[in-house]
Amino acid sequence: MAGVKTVRTGASVGDFLAAVPDPKRRADAQTLVALMAEATGAAPEMWGDSIIGFGCYHYRYASGQEGDWPPVGLSPRRTALTVYLSAGYDEHLLTRLGPHRTGRSCLHLRRLSDVDPDVLRALVTSGFRKLDGKTLTAD
Secondary structure (H helix, E strand, C coil): CCCCCCCECCCCHHHHHHCCCCHHHHHHHHHHHHHHHHHHCCCEEEECCCEEEECCEEEEECCCCEEEECCEEEEECCCCEEEEECCCCCHHHHHHHCCCEECCCEEEECCHHHCCHHHHHHHHHHHHHHHCCCEEEEC
């Protein structure tokens, strides 16, 4: 069985953000890191080489695979800010967020200025509280 590839690295979040090539995407990512740190009370940490995570939960699958993952995180991708919400998201809050796309457990935001920061903070806070420090098992 292959090991988990994306783990906490200890790399500098500041250095990672400074290397984001697009200045607007970089500024949005820096603002979002501050919002997520305030909403979670957790320090940002690099997970792999492109995800900034907050907090940690442990998962264990019936297959025997297990690992750690951040309850919430973000990655400033080329075309959008990707906000990871491992517990999923409240559909009611999404209707008030502003323009976004969703994936299985992530939000894609083109510009931070287009979304309601209070709704985004509520989504992050909720997702963090549901999973931080917990162990999830799937039988």
